Amino acid sequence: MAGEFQPGQPMRLEELATAFGTSHMPIREALNRLVVAGALEQAPRRSVRIPKLTEKQIRDLLAVRLVNEGQAVEWAAKSCTSADIAKLATLNSKLDDLENAEEFDVRQYLKFNQSFHFTLYALSQNEILLKTIEILWLQSGPLLHLLAAGMALQHGHKRHSEVVACLAAGDGVGASEALKNDIREAYATMFATIKKGWPDRT
Template sequence: MCPVVSLADKAYFSIKNKILRGELQPGFPLREEHLSEMFSISRTPLRKALTQLLAEGFLIKGRDRTLRVPYITVSELQDTMKARKLLETAAAAEACKNCSNDDISRLEHIIDDEREAWLVHDNFVILTMDSLFHNFIAQTSKNKIYAEFVEILGYKAALYLALSNTLTDEINYALEEHKAILNAFKLGLPDKAADAMSSHIENVEKRIFDVIKKEKGRNLNFNF
């Protein structure tokens, strides 16, 4: 039996999808009356969806109280990646100690699904699978604080990847890095898992900055 999807959920995923696909650019105002008409839903479920997107950082509220897609500052990107590296390196080591064969199989399926999404250029699914990979590792660490904050930082990372257009050939590198983390899990080597995760996050940051440097002067999604 298929789960029931609420109107609020439909609006949430639809708006988030448009942001991650680049259809709603930074600075773009989201007005309730227009969105209500666009999705043919009342204000109550729409506001619930917008509140969730606001909490996750996919939207910000300006001084005029209008919701907009945020611009990303380079310093914010650096701070986020630094925090991710500290948290996820530790989480990967702990998860490697705790993981079962079923957990390893689950990670393999996530990587396969991410590759399939990359091959068909489905950015929304790519980012969903990427977040799922990192979140699942944090959950497997059995540390609830790791899991909570990795999920929060994952929202920001997904937005950075989408706004920097780092979802084309670069994803193939990310997939190989995910495989390296998985291989450390299979070998039962926590230190190697931590090193592989640390290297992966450093490389993600570098790839985003490489794109920003190339696009500087044309890239309107980042504030320098």
């Protein structure tokens, strides 16, 4: 979800087991579950890798994200409290701090961006919708690697303050539209990056 892996990258069992300090069995089970979720795909010689999505697949993923995440925000607006809005504002301020830091910490930025989104979506109080969004993020997360590699993530959260302001005003439709614009702008940058060519990873 956080863009640690890039499209086309192979998932090597030995490397993952070492990185997570565990045996092959739980890693293999996790990889199989991610294949079922569409976050990974089978590759030759019984290996798995991050899918390298086609432009149509990415556009389809974008369309489904807009529907589901936009709906989550509309429902969130009906139940969020002033404390919830304050929490979102705090998470967004952390993104501001990272953006203005002397050295841009990509990993921390992605971490707080994900926290902002899922804190927001959880306010919809719909577990089925939240699980659906998690799967969509699993599928689209590696595309963030392209933005991170090109340092195109900075200024990527500028719509968050609009989301928070609309929630504070009780404007669920406005909050939803601001969130969808946030997603659209990220994907526009992704498409521009992809047109320059996929990065190689063997």
